[in-house]
Amino acid sequence: MSTDFQSARVALGARLRELRAEAGENGKDFAARLGWQRSKVSRLENGKQTATADDLTAWAAAAGVPEQAADLASRLRGLESQQRSWRRQLTAGNRPVQDRYVVEYQQTATMRGYEATVIPGLFQTPDYARHLFAKNAVVMQSPRDTEAAVAARMRRQEVLYEAGKLFRVLLWEGALHALVCPREVMAGQLDRLVGLIGMSTVELGIVPLGAPLELTPKHGFWIFDEERVIVETINTELSFDSPDDLALYGRVWDALNAAAGYGAQAHRLIARARHLIAPA
Structure with missing residues (x-):
């Protein structure tokens, strides 16, 4: 406990x-x-x-x-609501947390997610994830089990290829430009996003900079099977399952989704970021 x-x-x-x-x-x-x-x-x-x-x-x-x-x-x-401190969860490093997520994603059929500042773990390349884990270990002063954490995160992504799953994910365009890794790594990460467009299990929408919005971009959150919402802050992971909370986050996702671009438009937005961020 x-x-x-x-x-x-x-x-x-x-x-x-x-x-x-x-x-x-x-x-x-x-x-x-x-x-x-x-x-x-x-x-x-x-x-x-x-x-x-x-x-x-x-x-x-x-x-x-x-x-x-x-x-x-x-x-x-x-x-x-199961408020869980990141520092306590990361006492043994990042891998145990990633292993837990592998199980949670395997047990989820449909997910709605939104991220404003980072490419979601579900879509990350190994190199992009490696830089995030290394930097997070420094900030959180946790054990540096980077390679084991990356391997666990890649195992999580196996759910993208399972029939019957659906991951409806929104990204604020700013996340495509956030250089949390070297430029060549970010370029590879953006190429990875392009490859996800059109997958039967993925609906990837990009909320463009400058798009009219019904609300501010807010923080990232994930809705699991319309039964539970996970919100990550800098120091805490929050889980909510009350009908009111589920309805609230559902409305926020719907409002952001209304401003998002899919298909060819999402491809153009990623291509624009890829051009701007390309290694010199």
């Missing part, structure tokens, strides 16, 4: 204890009111057990504050 998850569970337990105390009940009497074992009340209050939504509704009612049920439910959703 991650430290982030446990910290959130302890915080929820502290709030439950506070509501019980405000009701003037000791643990034994409160458990009796709920029809629970005393040990369950103790485990929930001390962050040793994860409450269910029904547990929280019953707790609020027993404490005489049923209106607090919504707040408790929100705290539970936040706990279930």
Whole structure:
């Protein structure tokens, strides 16, 4: 269990204890009111057990504050969002994280993704990925297992060739020009993107610089089977699965998609970046 998850569970337990105390009940009497074992009340209050939504509704009612049920439910959703610190995930290097993604992508049939600053791992060349992993290890001060991480990322890409998969990916045009690697490596990466256009499992759209937009380009995110959203920040990976969050990110993706170019237009945008970034 991650430290982030446990910290959130302890915080929820502290709030439950506070509501019980405000009701003037000791643990034994409160458990009796709920029809629970005393040990369950103790485990929930001390962050040793994860409450269910029904547990929280019953707790609020027993404490005489049923209106607090919504707040408790929100705290539970936040706990279930699985906020995971990158520094903790990268303690053993980049490869374990990439291995986890291999499994997650294998279990996903349809994905909608958007990236504003980087070529997605699913489309990266080994050389491009190698430079990203090396630089990330320096910034995050994590073990430098670059070659093992690159190999795992390439294994992830095997899903692109599996029948029945569909990856609908949007890129902000600026990502095509971001020199996070030598020019010759970026040129090869852009050639790789051209080769993806027309694949039966890939729909690649480019949101052009200067295109009229319904919203700002925002941050990158990925929607797995319309069931879960993954958002990566500099220090944290966030996972959301509530209907409201899924609907929100779906609307954002749709708005960006409305401004995106596909097919020949996407090819021209990549070719323009390839020309500008070509090695001297």
